Amino acid sequence: MDDDARVVTASREIDAPADVLFELIADPARQPEWDGNDNLAFSISPRVRAVGDVFVTTLTGGTDRDNHVVELEEPRLIAWRPATAGQPVAGHLWRWELEPLDAARTRVTHTYDWSQLTDPHREERARATTPAMLAASLERLAALAGRA
DSSP, X not given: OOGGGGXXXXXXXXXXXXXXXXXXXHOGGGHHHHOTTOOEEEOOOOOOOSTTOEEEEEETTSOEEEEEEEEEETTTEEEEEEEETTSOOOSOEEEEEEEEXXXXXXXXXXXXXXXXOOOGGGHHHHHHOOHHHHHHHHHHHHXXXXXX
16 A cells, blocks of 8 residues: 555634634643544543643543654644554654634644554554544534634
């Protein structure tokens, strides 16, 4: 499988400022509210502030994930690499890019990149992550921002 097939994206304009959207994304406790994969149960980790931060999310199956922040430019970019709690990162990446269009609208691009995935046990789940799932996250994020 080529690397292009291992990078999934969805993008849309959202009627909200980039800083409002970024706060919803960078706060792990809010992530289950917009997760279009319905994979996140909860998080008690504090809001992400810097590259190198690690936040923990508990999946719906009860497993904890350490999420290592590898990119952060407030309020335009945040990305993290998940790992089984206490283990090295598995090579996949979740990225959010926010492009302010004006004071009240933002183009948001959500990417799942598993081109460097090293854990063969995660490949089936990675293949199952579709643009529609990412679009569902964008839809939920837009709805949350409308209530923020």
